[in-house]
Amino acid sequence: MSEPVIEVRDLVRKFGDRTVLNGISFTVEKGDTMIIMGGSGCGKSTLLRHIIGSMMPTSGSIKIFGQETTGMTPQELQKLRLRFGMNFQFGALLQSLTVGENVALPLIENSDVDPEIVDLVVKMKLELVGLTGFEHLKPAEISGGMRKRVGLARAVALDPELLFSDEPTSGLDPIMTAVIDQLTLDLTRKLDMTAVVVSHDMTSAFRIGTKMIMLGAGKKQGRIIAMGTPDEIRNSDNPEVQQFINGRPDGPIPLKLAKEDYIDSLIGHPRMNER
Amino acid sequence: MRDWFTLNAQVLYWLLVAPFRGVPVRLGPVFEQMVRIGVQAVPMTALTSLSIGITLAMQGAHELTRMGAASFVPDLVAMTILRELGPLLVGVVVIGRSGSAVTAELGTMKVSEEIEALEVMAIDPMRYLVLPRFVAMLVMLPALTVFGNYIGMAGGWAICHFSLDMETASYIRRLVESSHPMDLYSGMVKSVVFAWLIITISCVYGLGVKGGAEGVGRATTNSVVVSILTMLIADACLTAIFFFGES
Known part of the structure; x- marks a missing residue:
């Protein structure tokens, strides 16, 4: 073991x-x-x-x-x-960024990947949690449960x-x-x-x-x-x-x-x- | 106090050391903050400076005319604005607009776990949140001060021209002749020091928020009060260094 x-x-x-x-x-x-x-x-x-x-x-x-x-x-x-990735109890999304930018944040800040790839990864991760099409909304505009799911998508963004x-x-x-x-x-x-x-x-x-x-x-x-x-x-x-x-x-x-x-x-x- | 020194050390590391280790300062967020701190403060700075220029000239005109020295009004306006009131009042405007906003924003992020989330994502809040605000403030406050100086002198011109019947050309000549480069430089040094004090104090109070919405409110009040007091003390010290040492 x-x-x-x-x-x-x-x-x-x-x-x-x-x-x-x-x-x-x-x-x-x-x-x-x-x-x-x-x-x-x-x-x-x-x-x-x-x-x-x-x-x-x-x-x-x-x-x-x-x-x-x-x-x-x-x-x-x-x-x-x-x-490691962490999914917070209330999502802990950055209010000033959109849902998509929130998921993209760890990728942009911690790696040098191409913006197009970041975009692709964001879409994939949001699809995982069933939130495709919500990229452009702010965290304040979605429900608490959705925020949580975005938090999960962000936590797994870096695999x-x-x-x-x-x-x-x-x-x-x-x-x-x-x-x-x-x-x-x-x-x-x-x-x-x-x-x-x-x-x-x-x-x-x-x-x-x-x-x-x-x-x-x-x-x-x-x-x-x-x-x-x-x-x-x-x-x-x-x-x-x-x-x-x-x-x-x-x-x-x-x-x-x-x-x-x-x-x-x-x-x-x-x-x-x-x- | 210790938090303040730590913050300074970390921000200076990210600004001066990290770029040579392959971690450059991101310009996008810096420009975003420059617009918020600087560009959007232009109307308010203009109004403040204009009214103070007018007021100074009126005060000066009233007293100096009685002594038959009305032609010295431009001297008074130029010296007071360049050396003292320009940097100080623009500082107050920026504390009220941006210092409080920075504290409230960072404080809200702190209480809603956003700062913690950044840390857990291996994103340093100093680099991601504080650094852009720091750089933007250090650039924009002096820039606003130069702008405010011009507007203030335009306010002085309005009184001199319309009330004292002074020619525009002679007003400008008088300004140029009477003021020394040192007047401008001392004011600029002051505004850089003010910018540094305002932004570090605002960030320390914002990141140090405890408790909920009430804590954010208290931190914002404290940050504004402490910023203004520190700025006034720094102003007195700098004036003593620049103009009082020689005599």
Whole structure:
């Protein structure tokens, strides 16, 4: 087996005295589609931000393509980033550019290709996400779901070896979700691209994932509570995992304050601390 | 403050070092910014300079006529505009128009994750966003200042010609005779320094925005206030260096 594409060891990140990530370790092999699951606010996006190097961990190690990214100089990080694409949760398109220019941006800035070829690539990538003919619109003129798809087209513009996706299918209709899932499958299974997808859309997660991790909430904030293949997760006897993948309101994952705390907060208890 | 030094170092790297390592400055975005910062500010600069030229000449005419020295009005107008008010007022106009716009634009990009997206795409925001604005400002503010100087003196001419019955030719001769090249040069040096201060401060505040729309608003206010104050302090220092050292 060759070297893992991503290797995270004992990743810890604290914001003030709040520990958001607490000893995360996992590896992603080439061709894997790793799904990161977990409730809202459990640190999924934060974890992703650490892996792509836009946040630095309090302690721990992150290796991408065998290179340690913590403590990398901006130049080294930039070179590494040419090899992966990132699809942001809300697209993060440049508002001042058109859809086409947004997709063309990584090509124009990071390579010397001919404008005609750039044009061709842009059309191909937009066709992939079902947005042919939208090149000349500004991001403000298209819907949120479309923006997301443009973000995906931009992320794969340079044909990266590694694709990060932050909730690629939330806010899309079921058909479009299937299209995006199929696209991710095509890229990973046929082109051997590696993908890391943050998602809490369970249908989509089980469709594309080859490996899954679930982050805990509450007392287990920032820890991995389950890891494995989709089948292992589906048949997991961990009650929190079962509650999450089946979407049950009641279970071990605390979503509401305990009754005492709730009453305290309603009457404005003086010792009640803000979370 | 530290951000400001880092920004300066990085912009100077992209401007002076990187082109020799095969990463040239892109001219397209520079021209785009030059149009926004410079060309579109022409009407407002013209109005400001014209009104200040007229006002100066009126003030001068009123006082100097009483002392029988009305023929010195052009001297007053030329010196004040070239040395002081030209660069300063054009600076204020550009801070109000472009400094605030740069801060707000970069700030909005920051809060909507666009800056982060650029970084992840291996595009340096300094090179892609700050550098074109920096170059455009450094070229266009002095250019606007020269333009504003002309218009201001035209304003002075209007008063001299129509109110003091001065011939156009003698107004121009008086201007040329009374002003030294040093007057113009000092004003130009000032406007280059102002341009550098305005654009770096605007960019630092824009890139440093935290929080949402409120943060953008606060950063824009701060950037305008700090730009104006810094510009005034720099103006005092430069005046001291140019005109106060010798005496």
